[in-house]
Amino acid sequence: QGTRVGFYSSACPLAESIVKSTVTTHVNSDSTLAAGLLRMHFHDCFVQGCDASVLIAGSGTERTAFANLGLRGFEVIDDAKTQLEATCPGVVSCADILALAARDSVVHSGGLSYQVPTGRRDGRISQASDVSNLPAPFDSVEVQTQKFTAKGLNTQDLVTLVGAHTIGTTACQFFSNRLYNFTANGPDPSIDPSFLPQLQSLCPQNGDGSKRVALDTGSQTKFDLSYYSNLRNSRGILQSDQALWSDASTKTTVQRYLGLIKGLLGLTFNVEFGKSMIKMGNIELKTGTDGEIRKICSAIN
Numbered sequence: 001q002g003t004r005v006g007f008y009s010s011a012c013p014l015a016e017s018i019v020k021s022t023v024t025t026h027v028n029s030d031s032t033l034a035a036g037l038l039r040m041h042f043h044d045c046f047v048q049g050c051d052a053s054v055l056i057a058g059s060g061t062e063r064t065a066f067a068n069l070g071l072r073g074f075e076v077i078d079d080a081k082t083q084l085e086a087t088c089p090g091v092v093s094c095a096d097i098l099a100l101a102a103r104d105s106v107v108h109s110g111g112l113s114y115q116v117p118t119g120r121r122d123g124r125i126s127q128a129s130d131v132s133n134l135p136a137p138f139d140s141v142e143v144q145t146q147k148f149t150a151k152g153l154n155t156q157d158l159v160t161l162v163g164a165h166t167i168g169t170t171a172c173q174f175f176s177n178r179l180y181n182f183t184a185n186g187p188d189p190s191i192d193p194s195f196l197p198q199l200q201s202l203c204p205q206n207g208d209g210s211k212r213v214a215l216d217t218g219s220q221t222k223f224d225l226s227y228y229s230n231l232r233n234s235r236g237i238l239q240s241d242q243a244l245w246s247d248a249s250t251k252t253t254v255q256r257y258l259g260l261i262k263g264l265l266g267l268t269f270n271v272e273f274g275k276s277m278i279k280m281g282n283i284e285l286k287t288g289t290d291g292e293i294r295k296i297c298s299a300i301n
């Protein structure tokens with residue numbers, strides 16, 4: 001038993017439109033929530049599979065782990081769930097709401113739509129200690145690749161999915177080490193020297209580590225190729241992002257998206273992004289009678 005497109009078409013025909021209108025309402029009042037929801041789906045899928053384990057609140061849950069402290073958009077999922085319980089009680093899983101909200105966030109940001117297979121069930125386990133298999137911004141391409149391979153995602157999926165950094169922001173604390181004493185001689189040499197002062201003024205040495213900076217300079221709300229152009233121009237923000245351009249195993253995919261490799265090897269980012277999201281959305285699923293349909297997304301039944 002797996003997931004399928006239109007799983008709720010008879011049990012809750014309005015499910016997808018309720019999620020979509022909820023995302024639209026919230027993102028219209030705070031456009032940064034689109035990035036928050038997209039990232040939350042990723043952090044869910046990599047830990048215990050796409051089962052909404054990331055949404056459980058309480059001491060010692062995934063939400064309390066360091067890597068998840070910056071997650072945003074929980075209130076959007078809760079809002080959609082409240083409306084869905086009023087319309088078709090006990091039918092739509094929180095894991096599916098999150099997968100649909102991530103898709104709707106991409107579309108809202110100007111990305112291409114894709115059909116989300118549904119039928120995920122919600123998990124009953126959420127432990128902060130499980131969060132360690134998420135990639136870190138200091139991971140080498142080799143480690144990033146290993147972490148994705150462990151979830152059934154290949155190198156192209158890695159480069160494609162990290163392209164989600166075309167929207168959203170990062171706290172200074174995740175990259176400011178690159179701006180000052182990265183080497184004995186100073187800043188990370190893989191940063192464009194003419195871009196460096198701009199980043200240094202956004203994240204001053206010993207300044208506020210929680211201050212936020214766009215991951216895709218100049219295009220943080222648009223789902224476009226600009227993130228990859230920035231990598232090519234040594235303007236990536238996270239060390240793990242810029243590394244995708246320096247490592248031969250990932251550089252080719254970036255070049256294909258940028259149209260630097262044409263013809264049969266050309267690739268369209270927006271099309272591939274949907275495909276890789278569907279793959280990611282199928283990690284270690286609970287379906288059929290496994291797990292449960294939560295009543296409230298922040299608590300197991």
Ligand code: HEM
Nearest residue numbers: 035036039042070135136137161164168169170171174240
């Ligand atoms: C090697 C893989 C990845 C690493 C190391 C990484 C790391 C990070 C870090 C450090 C941040 C900033 C977090 C903060 O300041 O709170 C971030 C933000 C973000 N990440 Fe990733 N990420 C990776 C892959 C992905 C993937 C696969 C997706 C989605 C498909 C994604 C979507 C996002 C989004 C949308 C944001 C912005 C969040 C916001 O503005 O609130 N990332 N990522």
Ligand SMILES: [Ca+2]
Nearest residue numbers: 044047049053
């Ligand atoms: Ca999960």
Ligand SMILES: [Ca+2]
Nearest residue numbers: 166219222224
């Ligand atoms: Ca962008």
